Amino acid sequence: MTRLVHDFDIIISGRSFVGHAQAVALVDALGPDFRIALLDRTSATVGAALDGAVDQHGNAYPQGGRAFAISAGSQRMLEVLGLWSEVRDEAHPVRKIVLTDSELGAGVRRHVMSYDNTLDDHAPASFILQSDILEAALRRRVGMLQAAGAVTVINDASPKSIATDAFSTTTTLNDGTEIKAPLAIAADGRRSQLRKLVGIKLTSWSHNQIGIVTQVRHSRPHDGRAIQHFLPSGPFAILPLPGERSCVTWSEAADNAQRILAMTDAEFLEEVKLRFGAELGVLELVGPRQSWPLETHVARSFVADRLALVGDAARGVHPIAGQGLNLGLRDVAALTEVVAEAVRVGLDPGAGDTLAAYQQWRRFDSVISTTAFDGLNRLFSNDGVLLRAARDAGMGLLDRMPWAKQQLVNTAAGMSGDVPKLLRGEAV
Numbered sequence: 489m490t491r492l493v494h495d496f497d498i499i500i501s502g503r504s505f506v507g508h509a510q511a512v513a514l515v516d517a518l519g520p521d522f523r524i525a526l527l528d529r530t531s532a533t534v535g536a537a538l539d540g541a542v543d544q545h546g547n548a549y550p551q552g553g554r555a556f557a558i559s560a561g562s563q564r565m566l567e568v569l570g571l572w573s574e575v576r577d578e579a580h581p582v583r584k585i586v587l588t589d590s591e592l593g594a595g596v597r598r599h600v601m602s603y604d605n606t607l608d609d610h611a612p613a614s615f616i617l618q619s620d621i622l623e624a625a626l627r628r629r630v631g632m633l634q635a636a637g638a639v640t641v642i643n644d645a646s647p648k649s650i651a652t653d654a655f656s657t658t659t660t661l662n663d664g665t666e667i668k669a670p671l672a673i674a675a676d677g678r679r680s681q682l683r684k685l686v687g688i689k690l691t692s693w694s695h696n697q698i699g700i701v702t703q704v705r706h707s708r709p710h711d712g713r714a715i716q717h718f719l720p721s722g723p724f725a726i727l728p729l730p731g732e733r734s735c736v737t738w739s740e741a742a743d744n745a746q747r748i749l750a751m752t753d754a755e756f757l758e759e760v761k762l763r764f765g766a767e768l769g770v771l772e773l774v775g776p777r778q779s780w781p782l783e784t785h786v787a788r789s790f791v792a793d794r795l796a797l798v799g800d801a802a803r804g805v806h807p808i809a810g811q812g813l814n815l816g817l818r819d820v821a822a823l824t825e826v827v828a829e830a831v832r833v834g835l836d837p838g839a840g841d842t843l844a845a846y847q848q849w850r851r852f853d854s855v856i857s858t859t860a861f862d863g864l865n866r867l868f869s870n871d872g873v874l875l876r877a878a879r880d881a882g883m884g885l886l887d888r889m890p891w892a893k894q895q896l897v898n899t900a901a902g903m904s905g906d907v908p909k910l911l912r913g914e915a916v
């Protein structure tokens with residue numbers, strides 16, 4: 489490949505899950521001569537931070553504790569990129585999904601729908617993986633790419649301004665350094681600085697809920713079941729991890745969440761037990777408590793002159809379906825495909841046509857997802873007797889329609905619509 493004349497071929501701002509995955513996918517597709525700058529606003533030793541994440545003491549981002557539902561599509565992508573073998577032993581397959589709908593104090597959490605979480609070829613449709621394990625694997629790989637000269641990680645770097653001409657975009661960092669490339673990618677999370685600098689506005693709203701995450705060990709086996717209790721103040725998900733542990737991802741009405749987060753560990757465990765149900769036996773807290781304000785947003789454009797948004801910089805969804813990271817990885821797969829196609833035929837990776845193809849592929853799908861997850865949350869975070877009767881009747885009907893449940897599984901697995909190559913398990 490002919491080396492482009494700019495300082496870098498691509499600048500990626502944001503060194504979390506999506507930014508790391510974007511760097512790895514581009515080098516995998518275009519080879520180590522393709523030079524990538526990866527901007528990290530922290531120093532080398534600090535881990536990735538989801539914007540707004542705090543522990544129970546209000547400190548920014550504690551490591552571990554949190555877990556992702558990794559869809560089969562994302563898993564195939566990690567496999568193609570050679571990352572899955574590094575995390576596979578720690579990823580627990582989700583074999584069955586159980587949904588319940590009940591009041592907070594109900595003695596029994598009645599199942600309203602349950603289904604096998606497998607694809608047509610019987611492979612699991614999703615896995616639960618701790619965020620710190622995924623992060624460590626991504627960091628190791630980017631470290632190797634750094635050693636090979638393909639990726640230059642710039643620490644303590646935050647974009648201060650961005651200027652674009654006919655051939656390149658120049659990002660000026662907080663220390664005055666200027667870096668130049670034909671394309672910049674904003675993977676800098678929901679408060680994206682690059683997005684702000686180019687003036688892309690958001691459509692956003694708050695759910696008036698707080699996401700709480702913790703880990704528990706239980707005396708009975710989960711058998712790979714993921715359980716979602718729909719409760720009046722928000723969904724409470726129990727996600728199976730190896731070693732008879734589960735990650736709890738819980739959306740709670742904001743005022744009640746503040747009260748719960750201020751509790752001692754013993755009091756907090758009682759609140760978890762009140763929601764958890766008795767199916768998994770005796771519970772013990774084994775992870776830190778973390779919380780996030782829950783908001784939904786979609787960028788009004790996913791591209792600007794020589795700039796593309798990926799991950800939470802492009803859109804942030806309610807965690808009800810555990811899809812935020814999966815959508816971000818789908819962005820990475822789609823953007824890698826359009827950029828690689830352009831570069832291979834000697835075209836400019838930051839040209840308007842290339843970015844328009846990316847936007848067309850990803851933005852409509854994102855608007856649909858954000859609206860669907862928001863609608864689900866509104867439908868279920870509600871205690872109206874009539875509404876509960878109607879939704880339970882609807883779920884009961886769906887529960888008797890195996891083909892419809894299989895469609896749900898395929899969609900959540902990232903296997904529906906125009907699926908990018910990486911999510912199909914094919915190299916770009």
Ligand SMILES: Cc1cc2nc3c(=O)[nH]c(=O)nc-3n(C[C@H](O)[C@H](O)[C@H](O)COP(=O)(O)OP(=O)(O)OC[C@H]3O[C@@H](n4cnc5c(N)ncnc54)[C@H](O)[C@@H]3O)c2cc1C
Nearest residue numbers: 502504506556557676677681699799800810811812813814
């Ligand atoms: C409670 C909860 C549960 C969730 N569960 C799941 C789940 O089960 N499955 C799933 O798929 N998703 C889940 N998500 C969503 C998922 O966490 C996010 O979608 C994902 O972390 C987004 O990754 P990202 O890399 O785009 O952004 P982030 O993880 O927010 O990373 C952004 C990065 O950009 C950096 N940055 C920010 N500003 C600058 C700057 N000015 N300069 C340079 N760098 C900057 C930050 O330091 C950070 O490293 C959940 C979210 C919540 C809140």
